[in-house]
Amino acid sequence: MALATISAFLSLLLLPLFPQLPGVSHCDSIASQALRQSGQQAVESKQFGGAARNFQEAFDACPDEHSILLQLSEVHLRLREFDQAIQAARQFLDLEPASTIGKLALANAYFMGQRLIEAQRQTSAILKSDPANPQALKLKGNIEYLSGHLDQAFNTFIALLDKHPNDEEGAYMLGRIYYQEGRIEQASGQFQRVLRINPKSYRAFDNLGLCYQSLGDSEMATRYFLTAIKLVENDAPEYDWAYANLANLLLEKGDAEKAFAAASKAADRNPQSARNFYLGGKALAALGKNDLSANWLERSVALDPKYPEPLYLLTRVYTQLGQAEKARVALEKFRVVKAAAPRERK
Amino acid sequence: MGRVGAGIALLVASAISALVAVVGSAQVQHTPTPNLVSPIRFRNVATEAGIDFFLENSATPEKQLIEAMPGGVVAFDYDGDGLIDIFFTNGASLPSLEKNDPKFRNRLYKNMGGMRFKDVTAEAGLTGIGYSMGAAAADYDNDGHPDLFVTGVNSNHLYRNLGDGTFADVTQKAGIRSDVWSVAAGWFDYDKDGRLDLFVVNYLQWSPGNTLFCGDPKGPRAYCHPRFFSGLPNTLYRNRGDGTFEDVSVRTGIASHIGKGMSVAFADYDQDGFPDVFVTNDKVPNFLFHNRGNGTFEEVGLETGVALPDHGKDISAMGTDFRDYDNDGLPDIVMAALAGETFPLFHNEGKGWFRDATYQSHLGDLTNKRSGWSAAFVDFNNDGWKDLFVSGSHVNDTVEAFEVTPYRLPNAVFANSGNGTFQDFSSAAGADFQTPGVHRGAAFADFNNDGKIDVVVSQIGGRAELWENISPAAKTWIDVKLTGLKSNYDGLGAHVRVGSQSNDMTSAVGYASSSLVPVHFGTGSARQVDIEIVWPSGIRQTVRGVPTNRILPVREPSDK
Numbered sequence: 001m002a003l004a005t006i007s008a009f010l011s012l013l014l015l016p017l018f019p020q021l022p023g024v025s026h027c028d029s030i031a032s033q034a035l036r037q038s039g040q041q042a043v044e045s046k047q048f049g050g051a052a053r054n055f056q057e058a059f060d061a062c063p064d065e066h067s068i069l070l071q072l073s074e075v076h077l078r079l080r081e082f083d084q085a086i087q088a089a090r091q092f093l094d095l096e097p098a099s100t101i102g103k104l105a106l107a108n109a110y111f112m113g114q115r116l117i118e119a120q121r122q123t124s125a126i127l128k129s130d131p132a133n134p135q136a137l138k139l140k141g142n143i144e145y146l147s148g149h150l151d152q153a154f155n156t157f158i159a160l161l162d163k164h165p166n167d168e169e170g171a172y173m174l175g176r177i178y179y180q181e182g183r184i185e186q187a188s189g190q191f192q193r194v195l196r197i198n199p200k201s202y203r204a205f206d207n208l209g210l211c212y213q214s215l216g217d218s219e220m221a222t223r224y225f226l227t228a229i230k231l232v233e234n235d236a237p238e239y240d241w242a243y244a245n246l247a248n249l250l251l252e253k254g255d256a257e258k259a260f261a262a263a264s265k266a267a268d269r270n271p272q273s274a275r276n277f278y279l280g281g282k283a284l285a286a287l288g289k290n291d292l293s294a295n296w297l298e299r300s301v302a303l304d305p306k307y308p309e310p311l312y313l314l315t316r317v318y319t320q321l322g323q324a325e326k327a328r329v330a331l332e333k334f335r336v337v338k339a340a341a342p343r344e345r346k
Numbered sequence: 347m348g349r350v351g352a353g354i355a356l357l358v359a360s361a362i363s364a365l366v367a368v369v370g371s372a373q374v375q376h377t378p379t380p381n382l383v384s385p386i387r388f389r390n391v392a393t394e395a396g397i398d399f400f401l402e403n404s405a406t407p408e409k410q411l412i413e414a415m416p417g418g419v420v421a422f423d424y425d426g427d428g429l430i431d432i433f434f435t436n437g438a439s440l441p442s443l444e445k446n447d448p449k450f451r452n453r454l455y456k457n458m459g460g461m462r463f464k465d466v467t468a469e470a471g472l473t474g475i476g477y478s479m480g481a482a483a484a485d486y487d488n489d490g491h492p493d494l495f496v497t498g499v500n501s502n503h504l505y506r507n508l509g510d511g512t513f514a515d516v517t518q519k520a521g522i523r524s525d526v527w528s529v530a531a532g533w534f535d536y537d538k539d540g541r542l543d544l545f546v547v548n549y550l551q552w553s554p555g556n557t558l559f560c561g562d563p564k565g566p567r568a569y570c571h572p573r574f575f576s577g578l579p580n581t582l583y584r585n586r587g588d589g590t591f592e593d594v595s596v597r598t599g600i601a602s603h604i605g606k607g608m609s610v611a612f613a614d615y616d617q618d619g620f621p622d623v624f625v626t627n628d629k630v631p632n633f634l635f636h637n638r639g640n641g642t643f644e645e646v647g648l649e650t651g652v653a654l655p656d657h658g659k660d661i662s663a664m665g666t667d668f669r670d671y672d673n674d675g676l677p678d679i680v681m682a683a684l685a686g687e688t689f690p691l692f693h694n695e696g697k698g699w700f701r702d703a704t705y706q707s708h709l710g711d712l713t714n715k716r717s718g719w720s721a722a723f724v725d726f727n728n729d730g731w732k733d734l735f736v737s738g739s740h741v742n743d744t745v746e747a748f749e750v751t752p753y754r755l756p757n758a759v760f761a762n763s764g765n766g767t768f769q770d771f772s773s774a775a776g777a778d779f780q781t782p783g784v785h786r787g788a789a790f791a792d793f794n795n796d797g798k799i800d801v802v803v804s805q806i807g808g809r810a811e812l813w814e815n816i817s818p819a820a821k822t823w824i825d826v827k828l829t830g831l832k833s834n835y836d837g838l839g840a841h842v843r844v845g846s847q848s849n850d851m852t853s854a855v856g857y858a859s860s861s862l863v864p865v866h867f868g869t870g871s872a873r874q875v876d877i878e879i880v881w882p883s884g885i886r887q888t889v890r891g892v893p894t895n896r897i898l899p900v901r902e903p904s905d906k
Contacts, residue, residue, distance in 0.1 A: 151564065182749035214750060216715040252714060254705045282656070286706065312658025316651050319699050331648055334658065 032062030036071070043075060051075045052084075066095045073105050082113030100126060104135050111139055119143050132163045138170055145177050153177060161193075168197045175207060184214045202231035206242040213249055221249055240270035247279040256286035274304035281310060285317050293317050301333075308338045383761040384727035384819035386771045388801070390778045392812040396463045397432070397802070399453045399810040401786065404440040404477075405743075407567065409560065411552060412499050413440070414569045414741050415529060417804050418480030418858035421789035422492045424470070425511055428897075429457035430791040430863055432802050434810060435478035435496060441554035443477045443499055452478055452496065461794045461814060471513045476501025476524075480787065480858025484533035486542045486585055488835040492862055495544060497528035502546065506589075521590050526578055527552050532610040532854030534621050535834050535882050536598075536637055541585040542834045545600075547607035547625055548578035566744035572628045572662075577606040580625060580633075599635075599643045606630050611668035611854045612839065613677035615650070616698050619884060621839050624652065626663035626681050649699070652679055652692045656702040661687040662741065665720040665788075665857025670694075670848045671732050672766055677850060678703075682718030682736050682857070685751035689713040689721060689736060708767045709734070709760065716758055717741070717751065720788035720856030724799050728821035728868025730847055731762035733771075737785035737803050737857070754782035757803060757813075776816075783808055787859040792866070797823040797895055799866055822872055822894035825864035831902040832883040836862065839882035844875050869894045 039054030055072040059065065069092035076085035089106035096102055107122035120143050126136040141156035157174035160167060175190030188211045194204035209224035228242035243266035250259035260283035267276040281296030294317050300310035311334040318327035392398075403413040420433040432455040438445045445451060452474035455463035467473055477499040485492045491507035502524045505513035517524065522544075530547040537543065552575055561568035579601040583591035595601035605627040612621045620637035627633065631653035635643040647653030655661060664682040671678050676694035683689055688710045692700035704710040718736035726733045738755030745753050759775050760768040772779065784806040793800045798815035805811060824844065828837030828851055840851040844867040853862040869875055877889040881902050892898055 150562075182751075184750045218711075251705060253711050254708055285656070309658045312654060313656050315648070316656055316702070319649075319651065320695075320701070327649075335648075338658070 029062040032058045032065060032068075035061060036065070036068055039071065039075070043071075043078075048075045048078045052079060052081075066092055069095075070101065070105050073109055077109060077112050080112075082109060082115075085109040086113060086115075100130060100133065104133075104139070107136070107139055111143060114146075116143050116147050120147075134160060134164045134167050134170065137163075138167075138173055141170075141177075142173065150177075150181065166197050168194055168201065171197065172201070172203060172207075175204075179207065179210060179214075182214075184211050187211050200231055200235075202228040202236060202239060202242065205231065206245060209242070209245055209249070213245075213252075218249060218253060222246070225249065238269060240266040240273060240276060243269065244273070244276050244279055247283065251279065251282060251286065254286075256283045259283040260287065272303060274300045274307045274310065276300075277303065278307065278310040278313070281317070282313060285313060290317050290321050294321065301330075305333075306337055306340070308334055308341055311337055383731075383763055383769060383771075384729050384821065385817055386726045386733060386759050386761055386775055387816045387818065388759075388776050388779050388813040389816055390781075390811045391461055391814045392810055395461050395812050396465075397455060397810050397812050398465070399434045399436075399455070399804070400449070400808065401434065401436060401804045401806050401810070402449050403437045403806050404450075405807070406440050408557060409567045409569045410440055410554070410556065411550070411569050411572075411575070412477060412479075412527065413437070414743075414806075415549070415786075416477075416479055416806065416858075417787055418478075418497075418530065418860070419787040419789040419802055419804050419810075419856075420481045420483045420494065420860045420862070421791035421793075421802060422483040422494075422853075422860070422862040423457075424454070424483075424492055424494075424507060424513075425456065426491065427457075429459055429795070430793050431455060431457045432463065432789065432793075432812075433472065433481060433483070433494065434804055435481050435498075435787070435858070436474065438477035438499075440477075443501065443554060445474055445476065450474075452481075457793060459794075461812075466511070470511060471515070472505060475503060475515075479528065480530040480547075480860075482531040482533055482544075482853060482860040483862040484542050484838060484853055484860075485835040486533065486544070487589060488541065488830075490835060492836070495522075495531050495533070495546075497531050497546065497858070498524075499527045499552070500524055502528050502531075516589065519589065521592070522583065523581070523593065528581075529607060530609045530854075530858040532612060532623075532852075532860070533836075533838055534612040534623070534852070534854070535839055536582070536621060536623075536643075537584065537641055538620065538882055538884075539585075539587070540830070540832055540834055540883065541587045542836070542838060543585050544583040544591060545610050545612075545623060546581040546583070547610045548580055548605075549607055549628070550575035551578060561744065562747070566747045568744045568748065569742050572606050572630075575606075577604045577627075577630060579604055580607055580610075594641075598641060599645070603633055603635075603645050605633055607633075608663060609665045609681075609854075609857050611666045611679070612852055613668040613850050614839075614841070615668075615677055615694055615700075617676070617696075621882070624666060624668050624679055626666045628662050628664075629660045631660065632663050632681075651700045651702065655688070655690045655704060661690065663690075664718060665722075665737075665855075665859070667722045667855050668852070669723040669732060669850060669855075671723050671734075671762060673731070673847050675843070675848045678723075680709075680721050680723060680734060682721040684717045684740060685715055685749070687714075689716070689718060689734075703766070706766065708769070712760060712768065712770045713758070715751070717755060718758065719786050720803070720859055722788065722790055722855045722861075724790050724801075725762075725866065725868035726759065726799055726815055727761065727817045727819055728798065728823045728870070729762075729764070729819070730845075730868050730870045731764045732849075733762050734758075734760040734768060735788065735790070735801060736760075737788045738782070739784045739786070739806075743784075752782065754784055756780050756782050757785055757788075757801075757811075779813070783811070785811075786857060788856045789859050789861045790855065791861055791863040792825065795897070797825075822869045823867060824869055824875060824877070824892065824894050825866050825897040826877060826879070827864040827897055827899045828879070828881075829899065829901045830881060830883075831904060832885065833881045833902055837881065837902065840865075841880040842867075843878040844869065845872070864897055 035058035039051045042051035059068040073088035086109040093102040110119035137160040145153035178187035191204040205228035212221035225246040232239040247262035263280035277300035284293035297314040315330040417435040434453045456466045480497045491509040494505040533542045560570035582600045608626045620639045623635040625633040634647040662684045666681040679692040693703040717740040720737040723732035761771040787804045801813040803811045830837045879887045
């Protein structure tokens with residue numbers, strides 16, 4: 001499976017796992033409360049490093065406030081510091097061994113760290129006592145999928161949706177798995193189901209766009225991407241995928257100018273996305289603006305040095321600019337990155 | 347934010363307003379291409395013509411990978427009667443790899459004229475041995491009779507044309523090896539000694555005992571992805587001129603590169619006077635072997651931008667053509683691939699590198715859902731611009747259980763608009779052209795000498811198709827039939843210009859196939875043309891005021 005796919009899955013699990021986190025409870029330490037609040041503000045402003053420090057200090061100031069550890073685990077996940085995330089979740093479970101939320105946090109941390117066997121073990125333990133737990137079922141399905149057990153993954157998600165027919169996240173995840181496996185009609189069905197549950201699900205519209213693109217229906221794909229864009233324009237300022245997906249479609253249609261506009265908007269929304277800068281650089285290269293393309297591609301490579309696509313395009317752009325030495329260096333980096341890149345599953 | 351960052355910020359700001367137009371638009375806008383291109387039409391005349399060849403692949407429940415890979419087609423005038431004949435490769439029994447039934451025979455059809463063919467395989471001595479894959483035709487011994495090289499699974503064969511309608515298997519005597527799975531081959535004169543050398547494209551390390559399971563354990567089995575097999579280096583044989591060949595793969599540097607080769611095409615991409623070699627690879631980067639002119643090659647696929655499309659991902663590159671599609675005088679590269687990969691087009695920029703023109707040419711959008719095997723640039727409507735033909739089919743007969751893409755597909759034809767873009771003319775190419783099939787090899791020739799290039803396509807488990815070109819436009823044409831003296835007899839490697847057009851004499855085109863035919867030019871409304879030829883020997887020749895609508899024989903002059 002492509003790394004991007006795994007990342008996409010992992011990111012899905014970040015938000016819904018702790019929807020019912022207890023708020024700031026009675027804590028004797030005013031300092032702990034203030035630090036925890038600072039941590040939450042840091043999370044909101046995406047300063048996860050600072051948030052991790054705040055939460056750690058908040059817990060140190062008030063070790064009775066166990067739930068801080070769950071917040072700490074979550075920000076470590078956002079920082080992709082999986083070992084620390086696991087450690088924080090374990091520490092919480094040591095203090096509250098019966099907590100289902102704690103078990104879920106640990107299972108999720110294992111999953112995010114791609115320690116699938118341990119994640120599976122934790123999830124099974126949760127489901128033994130709570131067989132219908134929706135979060136655990138979703139984790140189980142995703143673990144099965146990433147482990148290559150496709151049929152089991154499908155069955156798990158279908159069972160989840162039997163028990164929780166309005167579980168938007170579950171339907172969305174099943175749709176994503178169908179999409180990844182090229183079962184576009186089933187994927188579309190799940191994304192339509194998401195829309196029945198939540199008619200304003202921009203992710204469902206966005207993914208329906210991808211489905212129609214896969215089916216070769218560019219017009220419908222464009223409509224769905226644009227619907228997603230309209231929904232996120234004001235309500236979800238961080239969601240960049242619809243813009244990036246539209247940019248990719250426009251590139252396929254040979255409309256590099258509009259593709260660049262869409263990629264720019266995606267990059268504006270999420271300047272940490274290497275893909276957004278790659279798409280922008282690709283559009284600029286197609287427009288013959290190689291100088292600018294090189295800038296965008298260099299930014300993409302800087303954001304994710306292990307992303308082969310922008311590196312390769314950069315070699316082509318440098319060559320066209322007559323920058324032979326830069327092209328040579330980029331090509332060498334591409335060879336290394338490509339050799340290390342995970343292979344496609346199919 | 348430094349210089350780069352500031353530049354990006356500026357661009358983002360300026361681009362946002364442009365995006366409003368995108369969001370406000372309900373449809374993807376295309377730059378309209380005026381539909382001024384002459385129609386292209388075909389009809390399948392295989393039955394009337396007497397072409398009754400069925401490509402037998404011996405499909406097994408074990409899904410042995412070789413079953414998915416035959417078979418090549420050759421168009422050549424084996425008996426020198428001025429009518430182009432057809433040769434098909436065929437499979438064999440599995441796991442024995444023996445042609446133990448007449449249905450597995452390779453097949454030679456003699457062109458009787460009037461689009462009628464006769465099976466002359468047995469009398470010609472071309473029934474074949476083993477599980478055959480591809481074939482390449484050329485006159486390697488410069489005796490005026492085109493010979494035939496047939497690739498296969500551990501079974502390559504060189505057939506010398508004896509000039510009396512029969513062929514002799516001279517493989518052993520010639521020193522040709524048969525110990526790996528070879529898919530395709532091509533003839534070219536890499537050292538410019540006037541004798542044709544042989545490039546053999548090798549695919550994967552495979553044996554009949556392979557029992558690897560791929561697919562869904564509870565569902566259909568599938569042919570295994572090539573990544574489950576080790577690749578192979580290609581083989582280059584130098585023609586010694588005495589009927590024998592020397593394996594120079596190591597000495598020339600060809601053997602240093604392990605690939606998973608599918609097809610080969612030749613052209614002098616950098617105009618240094620020496621023919622270069624392009625090899626498509628399956629799910630590993632393609633090779634471009636630059637001929638250094640000193641008897642060695644350097645692999646420059648990545649450096650020149652033809653190893654991979656601009657996205658940098660491996661594709662299932664299939665058959666290819668290495669020819670000038672935009673009449674700028676430089677050979678470009680096109681290849682077929684599988685659904686989702688497009689049929690990549692690399693435009694030769696003339697500076698030693700290529701630009702990925704797949705999407706700018708509209709081929710990206712037009713081919714993204716297609717899967718194909720043989721790709722060829724041919725001017726079917728004689729308007730002076732080479733169109734693109736691709737034989738259609740996916741590789742995996744159970745693909746529909748796993749992906750939203752069909753296995754059987756019709757062939758496709760994309761008309762060259764003359765402005766760097768293509769239009770999909772497939773749906774208007776004829777009712778029977780829409781018939782899906784398991785198409786593989788293809789060869790291109792004017793079988794009825796009417797000035798329009800026809801196509802013959804092999805089909806796994808089905809009857810071969812003979813597509814008579816019945817395009818309606820009354821355009822003129824000229825076919826240049828070269829005969830080399832100092833250069834090789836066929837003139838392979840010659841560069842021919844007619845007006846603003848250019849083309850190369852090569853028999854290596856498509857997937858595992860070969861078209862040893864005169865160099866074709868559609869000349870629109872021209873009544874006469876001037877022709878310039880640069881022979882492989884370096885001799886330049888100009889023929890002025892040639893009336894169109896004819897096959898023009900041109901002999902290489904004896905001096906410069």
